[in-house]
Amino acid sequence: MRILLTGKNGQVGGELEKVLTPFGEVTATGRNEMDLSDPNQIRRTIRQISPELIINAAAYTAVDKAESEPELALAVNGTAPGILAEETKKLGAVLIHYSTDYAYSGKMRSDPYIESDFPAPISVYGKTKFEGDQAVERSGVPYLIFRTSWVYSMGGNNFLKTILRLVKERDELRIVDDQLGTPTWCRSIADATGSIIRQLIDKGGHSLSNTVSDISGVYHMSCGGQTNWHGFARAIIDLTSPDPMPRLVAIPSSDYPTPAARPAYSVLSNAKLEKTFGAGLPHWEEALKQCLNKS
Numbered sequence: 036m037r038i039l040l041t042g043k044n045g046q047v048g049g050e051l052e053k054v055l056t057p058f059g060e061v062t063a064t065g066r067n068e069m070d071l072s073d074p075n076q077i078r079r080t081i082r083q084i085s086p087e088l089i090i091n092a093a094a095y096t097a098v099d100k101a102e103s104e105p106e107l108a109l110a111v112n113g114t115a116p117g118i119l120a121e122e123t124k125k126l127g128a129v130l131i132h133y134s135t136d137y138a139y140s141g142k143m144r145s146d147p148y149i150e151s152d153f154p155a156p157i158s159v160y161g162k163t164k165f166e167g168d169q170a171v172e173r174s175g176v177p178y179l180i181f182r183t184s185w186v187y188s189m190g191g192n193n194f195l196k197t198i199l200r201l202v203k204e205r206d207e208l209r210i211v212d213d214q215l216g217t218p219t220w221c222r223s224i225a226d227a228t229g230s231i232i233r234q235l236i237d238k239g240g241h242s243l244s245n246t247v248s249d250i251s252g253v254y255h256m257s258c259g260g261q262t263n264w265h266g267f268a269r270a271i272i273d274l275t276s277p278d279p280m281p282r283l284v285a286i287p288s289s290d291y292p293t294p295a296a297r298p299a300y301s302v303l304s305n306a307k308l309e310k311t312f313g314a315g316l317p318h319w320e321e322a323l324k325q326c327l328n329k330s
């Protein structure tokens with residue numbers, strides 16, 4: 036099977052590249068090989084490779100910067116997925132795309148979001164990602180959108196890396212405790228995606244489009260459990276035991292203003308993913324231990 040992967044230098048894309056190798060001939064692209072803000076380049080590259088499966092793990096993920104670069108964020112997150120979907124459909128192929136918990140508003144919410152909850156994003160990043168989801172859905176391509184949350188890894192820029200750096204630089208860390216969500220290790224996402232692709236191949240052979248047509252839709256895909264950023268920081272510090280141990284102070288979001296608003300609650304229910312594919316992701320604390328080699 037010919038597979039085209041985008042975002043090879045990103046957290047999820049980097050892990051996916053390893054997971055996808057057994058499935059066939061993988062062309063992994065970064066911004067240099069296929070710039071998602073350039074529709075002509077997207078079309079040209081896809082037509083050259085003629086893949087049977089396209090996996091879009093690239094995105095404009097700088098949540099705060101997106102507030103001042105809305106056109107670029109829209110081009111990459113909103114427009115490009117629609118073009119990928121159109122081209123995928125023309126080839127009779129399948130599209131796997133990733134979305135975000137920031138598609139939801141988090142307002143007046145205290146139980147996990149399910150896929151039939153209608154998104155109401157409150158940031159440019161969230162809005163542009165949701166536009167991309169809608170463009171994929173509208174295209175009529177066989178697709179799976181995996182909506183995930185609070186992605187971290189030992190590479191790239193993410194909360195885990197920030198905390199590991201700050202504990203070396205400061206004796207006190209002030210971290211918000213009024214945003215609830217679920218940290219998700221990029222390897223958990225790649226492993227779950229790989230096991231779903233394996234199932235689809237076992238079911239439908241290497242021509243995936245019929246199998247996926249029947250189950251096209253959005254699926255939540257995050258680790259289990261929930262916490263807030265302060266709780267996530269606490270777990271990182273407890274597992275890594277820095278010396279000296281910094282003080283960890285819980286603060287409200289109002290004491291840490293950011294250009295982009297974040298949902299106060301964005302826990303995702305994985306029930307649909309588990310029911311459809313039997314694929315579960317580990318609890319966030321277990322995944323964190325594995326990521327830090329502490330399990």
Ligand SMILES: NC(=O)c1ccc[n+]([C@@H]2O[C@H](COP(=O)([O-])OP(=O)(O)OC[C@H]3O[C@@H](n4cnc5c(N)ncnc54)[C@H](OP(=O)(O)O)[C@@H]3O)[C@@H](O)[C@H]2O)c1
Pocket residue numbers: 042043044045046047048065066067069070071072091092093094095096111133134135136137164182183184185186187191221
């Ligand atoms: N990070 C999170 O907390 C989070 C949370 C929920 C959902 N998600 C979603 O999960 C998916 C994977 O996210 P991630 O955490 O792996 O993101 P990431 O580490 O930021 O990687 C995204 C990749 O997209 C690439 N990219 C950005 N603009 C591009 C362009 N114009 N053309 C081609 N490539 C471009 C980046 O390339 P460069 O390396 O060249 O910049 C980067 O390698 C995305 O759909 C994201 O929206 C992420």
